[in-house]
Amino acid sequence: MSNRTLISAVAGLVGQEVTLKGFVRTVRDQKRIQFLVMYDHTGAIQVVHMKEDSPALAATISSLTDESAVVVSGKLVENSNVKLGGVELQLRSIEVCNLAQSPLPIQSDSSLDLRIDNRHLSLRSATDQLVIRVQTTMERAMRDFWERAGFAEIHSPKLMGVASESGAELFSLKYFGDKTAYLAQSPQFYKQMAIAGGLDRVFEVGPVFRANPSFTSRHDTEFTSVDMELAWTESHEDVMRFEEEWLASVIAAVKAKHGDEILELFGVEVVVPQTPVPRISLADARAILEARGHVIDHKADLDPEGERMLSTYIAETFGHEFVFVTDYPVEVRAFYHMRHPDNPQLTMSYDLLWKGLEITTGAQREHRVDRLMAQATDRGFDLLPLEHYFKFFEHGCPPHGGCGVGLTRLLMIMLQRSNVREVTFLYRGPNRLTP
Amino acid sequence: MSNRTLISAVAGLVGQEVTLKGFVRTVRDQKRIQFLVMYDHTGAIQVVHMKEDSPALAATISSLTDESAVVVSGKLVENSNVKLGGVELQLRSIEVCNLAQSPLPIQSDSSLDLRIDNRHLSLRSATDQLVIRVQTTMERAMRDFWERAGFAEIHSPKLMGVASESGAELFSLKYFGDKTAYLAQSPQFYKQMAIAGGLDRVFEVGPVFRANPSFTSRHDTEFTSVDMELAWTESHEDVMRFEEEWLASVIAAVKAKHGDEILELFGVEVVVPQTPVPRISLADARAILEARGHVIDHKADLDPEGERMLSTYIAETFGHEFVFVTDYPVEVRAFYHMRHPDNPQLTMSYDLLWKGLEITTGAQREHRVDRLMAQATDRGFDLLPLEHYFKFFEHGCPPHGGCGVGLTRLLMIMLQRSNVREVTFLYRGPNRLTP
Numbered sequence: 022m023s024n025r026t027l028i029s030a031v032a033g034l035v036g037q038e039v040t041l042k043g044f045v046r047t048v049r050d051q052k053r054i055q056f057l058v059m060y061d062h063t064g065a066i067q068v069v070h071m072k073e074d075s076p077a078l079a080a081t082i083s084s085l086t087d088e089s090a091v092v093v094s095g096k097l098v099e100n101s102n103v104k105l106g107g108v109e110l111q112l113r114s115i116e117v118c119n120l121a122q123s124p125l126p127i128q129s130d131s132s133l134d135l136r137i138d139n140r141h142l143s144l145r146s147a148t149d150q151l152v153i154r155v156q157t158t159m160e161r162a163m164r165d166f167w168e169r170a171g172f173a174e175i176h177s178p179k180l181m182g183v184a185s186e187s188g189a190e191l192f193s194l195k196y197f198g199d200k201t202a203y204l205a206q207s208p209q210f211y212k213q214m215a216i217a218g219g220l221d222r223v224f225e226v227g228p229v230f231r232a233n234p235s236f237t238s239r240h241d242t243e244f245t246s247v248d249m250e251l252a253w254t255e256s257h258e259d260v261m262r263f264e265e266e267w268l269a270s271v272i273a274a275v276k277a278k279h280g281d282e283i284l285e286l287f288g289v290e291v292v293v294p295q296t297p298v299p300r301i302s303l304a305d306a307r308a309i310l311e312a313r314g315h316v317i318d319h320k321a322d323l324d325p326e327g328e329r330m331l332s333t334y335i336a337e338t339f340g341h342e343f344v345f346v347t348d349y350p351v352e353v354r355a356f357y358h359m360r361h362p363d364n365p366q367l368t369m370s371y372d373l374l375w376k377g378l379e380i381t382t383g384a385q386r387e388h389r390v391d392r393l394m395a396q397a398t399d400r401g402f403d404l405l406p407l408e409h410y411f412k413f414f415e416h417g418c419p420p421h422g423g424c425g426v427g428l429t430r431l432l433m434i435m436l437q438r439s440n441v442r443e444v445t446f447l448y449r450g451p452n453r454l455t456p
Numbered sequence: 457m458s459n460r461t462l463i464s465a466v467a468g469l470v471g472q473e474v475t476l477k478g479f480v481r482t483v484r485d486q487k488r489i490q491f492l493v494m495y496d497h498t499g500a501i502q503v504v505h506m507k508e509d510s511p512a513l514a515a516t517i518s519s520l521t522d523e524s525a526v527v528v529s530g531k532l533v534e535n536s537n538v539k540l541g542g543v544e545l546q547l548r549s550i551e552v553c554n555l556a557q558s559p560l561p562i563q564s565d566s567s568l569d570l571r572i573d574n575r576h577l578s579l580r581s582a583t584d585q586l587v588i589r590v591q592t593t594m595e596r597a598m599r600d601f602w603e604r605a606g607f608a609e610i611h612s613p614k615l616m617g618v619a620s621e622s623g624a625e626l627f628s629l630k631y632f633g634d635k636t637a638y639l640a641q642s643p644q645f646y647k648q649m650a651i652a653g654g655l656d657r658v659f660e661v662g663p664v665f666r667a668n669p670s671f672t673s674r675h676d677t678e679f680t681s682v683d684m685e686l687a688w689t690e691s692h693e694d695v696m697r698f699e700e701e702w703l704a705s706v707i708a709a710v711k712a713k714h715g716d717e718i719l720e721l722f723g724v725e726v727v728v729p730q731t732p733v734p735r736i737s738l739a740d741a742r743a744i745l746e747a748r749g750h751v752i753d754h755k756a757d758l759d760p761e762g763e764r765m766l767s768t769y770i771a772e773t774f775g776h777e778f779v780f781v782t783d784y785p786v787e788v789r790a791f792y793h794m795r796h797p798d799n800p801q802l803t804m805s806y807d808l809l810w811k812g813l814e815i816t817t818g819a820q821r822e823h824r825v826d827r828l829m830a831q832a833t834d835r836g837f838d839l840l841p842l843e844h845y846f847k848f849f850e851h852g853c854p855p856h857g858g859c860g861v862g863l864t865r866l867l868m869i870m871l872q873r874s875n876v877r878e879v880t881f882l883y884r885g886p887n888r889l890t891p
Binding site: 027042044045061062086088089090092114118119121122125126139140141142143144145149150151154156157160161164168171172173174175176177179180181182183190192193194195196197200202204211214215217219220226227228230232234242243245252253255265326342384389409410412414415416417418419420428446447449451452454455456 | 460462477479482496497501521523524525527553554555556557560561573574576577578579580584587589592593595596600603606607608609610611612613614615616617618627628629630631632635637639646649650652653654655656661662663667669677678680687688797812823824844846847848849850852853854855863881882884886887889890891
């Protein structure tokens with residue numbers, strides 16, 4: 022690792038001998054001169070070699086294939102004709118660490134599926150590199166905010182002995198003989214256990230699993246869920262207030278570090294949301310949609326088209342990309358959402374929409390065990406499989422609330438991609454378990 | 457959430473009216489005066505109430521059970537007789553948010569199994585709170601170091617289409633009809649894919665799964681693995697050099713933030729390792745152990761007793777808690793470890809021992825696909841299930857190395873606990889899938 026210079030640093034090192042480590046982008050082999058463009062994760066540079074200086078080096082360069090891994094040494098010189106920062110490297114030596122097989126299995130216009138088949142190569146594209154860097158920055162900023170707010174980090178188990186929230190879309194497996202384990206669909210119950218356990222405020226970033234057979238652009242069978250839970254909230258309003266400040270700080274961090282590059286590569290202006298984010302009750306949202314001719318018939322929730330129309334309305338009316346939709350009826354929410362004291366048909370819950378897509382569900386939780394059990398019964402749940410869950414609330418569990426965010430969905434909307442597959446390190450779907 | 461004062465802040469607020477939110481530790485109900493000790497995640501405080509001031513309040517306090525969740529308001533006053541910081545709260549009002557059922561299902565001397573059965577309560581103990589706080593600080597410090605070193609974060613899939621490294625100890629599940637998925641035992645292949653994909657340096661903190669039926673103090677069926685991989689390392693020495701600096705900074709961060717509390721609650725002095733950590737080849741380690749009368753017969757690895765004896769030797773000789781054991785023979789290492797150019801029977805790999813227990817395995821990886829396939833064949837692997845893996849190395853994968861660390865094992869040794877179950881948020885074992 023010794024003596025490596027990152028390509029991003031070359032501008033300040035003109036006149037010096039350096040060693041660069043990276044990949045071959047292109048080779049132009051001319052009659053007397055050879056040009057090699059190489060890149061690493063920080064940038065690209067032109068390497069130049071006069072063939073007569075070294076026939077051996079010239080032969081090595083002629084043999085190079087695109088994407089090969091190389092270590093290149095030489096002197097950095099100014100050359101105002103060179104697009105890549107006005108600096109090029111005069112070749113002194115080159116080591117070919119790993120010659121790429123040719124032809125490459127993907128080109129820039131390859132299908133998304135073929136790109137995923139060759140994820141070890143498609144990851145090298147400038148856009149995919151940026152996606153991972155933005156994700157890294159996002160998570161870093163999330164943790165900065167949580168740390169300042171006194172959160173503890175938890176890693177809850179993904180193997181569960183009982184089907185959790187719904188039992189639908191659940192993967193199961195044989196576990197030591199005749200036992201059955203289930204893969205966690207969310208850390209919901211465990212972050213509530215942490216609150217009961219006095220950790221006060223907790224977050225988790227980890228995988229969740231959904232045995233969902235659909236192939237939409239928004240679904241995958243495994244994704245990274247970002248979850249947080251706060252003790253002593255008094256209503257979903259407290260949770261929204263926390264989430265909007267948290268999210269604004271995350272988006273601000275991404276804009277500061279990657280805003281220019283996101284604009285350049287994705288054509289998207291990252292907008293840091295003003296807080297407070299507009300809030301609207303589901304009932305009011307439906308009335309607005311109906312006035313605009315969009316009637317949602319039976320289900321008490323918004324449909325995808327309704328979400329898009331509502332975000333358009335909010336953008337027109339408030340100039341805002343985000344909207345909290347609040348107070349969902351009990352029949353479309355989890356049984357553990359707290360109900361409004363003055364209207365037990367409505368939950369103290371919300372969804373957060375960004376540019377027409379739902380990115381978060383949050384709520385004040387019911388922490389009083391008798392009411393919690395009554396709500397579960399009311400929603401048709403068998404109480405026995407939930408007995409471990411109910412126990413969390415028997416010994417002084419504080420009031421609490423929280424929310425969960427899909428990491429790739431957040432990335433997809435931020436970068437205005439049309440499919441979660443484009444922003445996932447390695448997508449998993451009903452027909453996709455490889456590579 | 458409004459107006460909450462954390463108990464850690466009371467010393468600076470004497471004379472003021474505050475609202476505290478937390479749990480009941482004890483109630484002493486005397487003839488004319490009542491004492492309530494309450495705590496939150498930051499500390500404990502005595503609350504005092506003269507019964508004659510309010511018979512209603514007195515009745516509420518008399519009804520309180522241990523561990524109930526309460527919101528208490530009143531005036532902070534100095535009282536030099538009080539152990540808890542010399543400050544107590546004169547009660548003005550109390551709200552009982554959640555009365556704990558009595559008696560509690562666990563006491564301070566309850567068995568570990570019963571404590572795990574009631575994790576929502578055992579988490580409230582000072583020791584278990586500290587474990588989670590130390591873990592949070594550890595991970596934070598890890599990420600600080602990685603960020604300064606230019607790492608990207610990845611979340612690799614836990615559902616895999618093919619059995620990975622060994623096929624042993626692997627959980628499998630039915631996946632959409634007749635397909636089979638496996639739960640990842642490590643992110644090894646995917647962090648290597650990320651390196652092939654040009655991400656240069658990557659880390660992942662996430663769950664791994666081991667269908668290991670054993671019940672030792674060091675094993676669980678699911679745990680949090682801390683993995684990192686670095687492009688352009690030239691040998692395992694580069695990886696060790698990185699890991700020791702990383703680990704020293706992590707331990708220093710824990711010592712700075714929690715050193716006093718760890719000493720007080722666990723009786724353990726946290727020692728920040730001097731770098732470089734001593735290195736010893738496995739062959740030399742075995743010779744030393746043999747000279748001390750411990751002969752490891754057939755297997756080419758250290759046994760647990762050998763690891764303990766070696767750490768004792770290193771402590772005596774170098775005054776160091778850590779030791780890198782290097783150059784393991786090929787038959788006890790993964791097929792993808794690079795072999796020494798001058799001795800193909802030995803791998804360019806290492807284990808890191810801390811106080812007699814292995815916490816890390818690391819290695820330079822074989823990145824040349826022809827050698828990699830030959831090594832897999834040599835070790836008896838069927839190449840077909842590995843074809844996706846081999847493809848990572850066909851298009852210019854740089855030389856690279858990395859290592860993996862078990863998070864709970866690290867915590868267990870740091871806090872000198874005898875069992876990973878004592879330092880896991882929620883333990884999973886062959887007979888343990890709940891709560």
